Amino acid sequence: MKVSVEKLPTSEAVLEVDVTWQEMEKASDKAYRKLVQQVDIQGFRKGKAPRSLLERRLGKEYMYNEGLEELISEAYRRALKEHDLTPVTQPKLDIPPFEIGQPYHFSVTIPIIAPVVLGDYRSLHFDREEVEVTSEEVEQDIESQRNNLNTWQSVERPANYNDRVTMDLKFTAEGQTISDLKDNPFELTNERYGVYAGMDEHIVGMQVGESKSFSTTIPNDYSNEKLAGKHGEYQVTLHKVEEKQLPPLDDAWVEKITNGKYQTLEDLRNSVSDRILEDKKRRAREELQEKVVDAVVEQSQMVLHPLLIEEEIENALHRMSHLLQRQHLSLEQYLMIKKQTLEQYKESARPEVERSLKQQLVLSEVGRQEHIEVTAEEVNNLFQLYAQLDQQLPRTDEQRRALEISYRREKTISRLVELTAGPDPDAESEALTQEEAEETAVANAQAAAIAGETEQTPPAVVEQGSESGRTQNESIES
Amino acid sequence: MEITEVLRQGIVTEKTTALQQQNKYTFKVALEANKIDVRRAVETLFNVKVVSVNTMRMPGKAKMMRRRGKAPRSVPAREWKKAIVTLREGQSIDALKA
Numbered sequence: 306m307k308v309s310v311e312k313l314p315t316s317e318a319v320l321e322v323d324v325t326w327q328e329m330e331k332a333s334d335k336a337y338r339k340l341v342q343q344v345d346i347q348g349f350r351k352g353k354a355p356r357s358l359l360e361r362r363l364g365k366e367y368m369y370n371e372g373l374e375e376l377i378s379e380a381y382r383r384a385l386k387e388h389d390l391t392p393v394t395q396p397k398l399d400i401p402p403f404e405i406g407q408p409y410h411f412s413v414t415i416p417i418i419a420p421v422v423l424g425d426y427r428s429l430h431f432d433r434e435e436v437e438v439t440s441e442e443v444e445q446d447i448e449s450q451r452n453n454l455n456t457w458q459s460v461e462r463p464a465n466y467n468d469r470v471t472m473d474l475k476f477t478a479e480g481q482t483i484s485d486l487k488d489n490p491f492e493l494t495n496e497r498y499g500v501y502a503g504m505d506e507h508i509v510g511m512q513v514g515e516s517k518s519f520s521t522t523i524p525n526d527y528s529n530e531k532l533a534g535k536h537g538e539y540q541v542t543l544h545k546v547e548e549k550q551l552p553p554l555d556d557a558w559v560e561k562i563t564n565g566k567y568q569t570l571e572d573l574r575n576s577v578s579d580r581i582l583e584d585k586k587r588r589a590r591e592e593l594q595e596k597v598v599d600a601v602v603e604q605s606q607m608v609l610h611p612l613l614i615e616e617e618i619e620n621a622l623h624r625m626s627h628l629l630q631r632q633h634l635s636l637e638q639y640l641m642i643k644k645q646t647l648e649q650y651k652e653s654a655r656p657e658v659e660r661s662l663k664q665q666l667v668l669s670e671v672g673r674q675e676h677i678e679v680t681a682e683e684v685n686n687l688f689q690l691y692a693q694l695d696q697q698l699p700r701t702d703e704q705r706r707a708l709e710i711s712y713r714r715e716k717t718i719s720r721l722v723e724l725t726a727g728p729d730p731d732a733e734s735e736a737l738t739q740e741e742a743e744e745t746a747v748a749n750a751q752a753a754a755i756a757g758e759t760e761q762t763p764p765a766v767v768e769q770g771s772e773s774g775r776t777q778n779e780s781i782e783s
Numbered sequence: 784m785e786i787t788e789v790l791r792q793g794i795v796t797e798k799t800t801a802l803q804q805q806n807k808y809t810f811k812v813a814l815e816a817n818k819i820d821v822r823r824a825v826e827t828l829f830n831v832k833v834v835s836v837n838t839m840r841m842p843g844k845a846k847m848m849r850r851r852g853k854a855p856r857s858v859p860a861r862e863w864k865k866a867i868v869t870l871r872e873g874q875s876i877d878a879l880k881a
Contacts, residue, residue: 348795355800
């Protein structure tokens with residue numbers, strides 16, 4: 306059997322295989338010996354029937370075809386091994402009909418993952434962004450904490466914005482009563498959306514006990530299309546006006562809200578400042594990672610086979626439906642909500658899938674060139690980390706592999722960042738990066754485990770849905 | 784006996800294919816046919832020379848007869864005759880050969 310391999314620029318490999326008739330005979334003989342064990346022929350025990358009888362039963366061609374199949378898969382396996390090819394999907398076969406006694410020729414087209422040509426990523430350089438915390442940011446944070454813990458104080462004056470009013474409200478539109486509320490609290494604001502939009506300005510200035518009727522226009526983009534853009538009639542009676550009372554900003558308040566963890570305002574300021582700094586550092590690190598990876602991908606050259614993308618889209622779809630199942634939604638229902646057909650959805654997922662595929666291929670190539678290895682010990686540590694998070698993972702080979710792949714990826718990214726932006730300036734956060742990397746690895750591995758994949762990519766859940774779709778998305782992502 | 788009525792069918796089993804090694808071919812024949820009838824029939828129909836014929840009456844084995852509404856009972860199946868024909872060296876009957 307002669308096999309020649311030719312790699313095409315379209316990230317495909319073509320095998321041209323020549324087989325002599327003797328080899329065909331041998332292969333079909335092997336096929337006979339396999340088949341005879343399975344076929345039942347009257348008068349013979351299993352596996353004892355002569356070949357001529359089996360041929361009469363199954364057809365002569367069948368036997369040769371069966372042998373040919375064996376030859377094809379052998380040629381395929383050998384080509385993959387000898388030429389180090391990674392197939393994407395099932396190969397395409399070009400098998401002409403054979404003639405008995407003649408040498409035979411066939412060809413196999415295999416979509417492969419073409420090797421990635423990396424750019425000179427070692428010469429890339431990025432600056433680490435300096436992060437700092439201003440005192441305004443600290444004050445803002447504390448202020449919002451104060452705002453969340455306010456109390457309401459009843460006052461004798463006309464209602465104003467930011468007051469809380471209690472009132473009866475009857476709201477009709479298109480001759481229908483939309484809402485009929487008694488003693489209902491509203492916080493007056495000049496940024497109100499939805500069906501009550503425009504109500505507040507009429508209520509501002511009203512006295513306790515006063516009644517008023519007025520009308521508004523319901524916004525055009527309101528989700529209920531029957532009501533959008535229509536006039537709404539209000540009838541309100543004001544019962545109570547309350548003013549917002551912020552707690553005093555002093556040490557006693559600090560002690561109260563932190564359960565005695567911090568005694569003075571100064572302590573609280575410091576801790577808030579530390580937290581914001583950590584936050585910013587983490588975000589800067591993530592941004593840097595993303596920037597580096599994007600740049601390296603940008604530099605690299607590769608060809609993605611269309612079938613590879615197709616397959617990955619299917620995978621993404623599969624993961625998505627898993628995610629939806631947790632929300633007790635089927636994929637069909639989700640698509641209905643988004644008003645998309647399956648085809649449209651797949652198409653919208655394509656750019657993201659392509660991006661993550663490229664990233665994945667590039668990172669694995671970088672990992673190879675940088676000799677990044679994940680030891681069994683490290684994988685064990687991940688398992689333990691998981692156990693600490695109260696999530697026992699099954700110690701299966703599959704799980705192990707998923708963890709290993711995602712952890713290698715994290716390590717590769719860290720290495721890339723180090724190469725292009727120098728070592729992390731604060732030594733302390735070095736350990737943190739490690740820990741964080743493990744955390745992300747865990748999250749990634751989870752996704753991989755859900756999808757039952759060995760390869761892992763971040764799920765392509767990028768939504769740019771319609772207005773009504775958005776609320777739905779939030780619930781899905783939360 | 785008419786030669787067309789003698790041979791009923793060839794018998795192809797593991798055992799009879801093994802017998803073909805000794806140039807012996809096996810047939811189911813009419814119960815009333817004798818060795819001479821079988822020899823004549825095989826020689827004319829397959830155009831070969833027969834050296835010897837062995838015949839035997841095969842007993843009908845007990846079969847269960849099941850009919851709707853009646854209790855199943857054991858009924859003997861019909862008896863038949865088997866003939867093993869030895870051909871002259873070098874000759875064969877391709878229709879039966881495996």
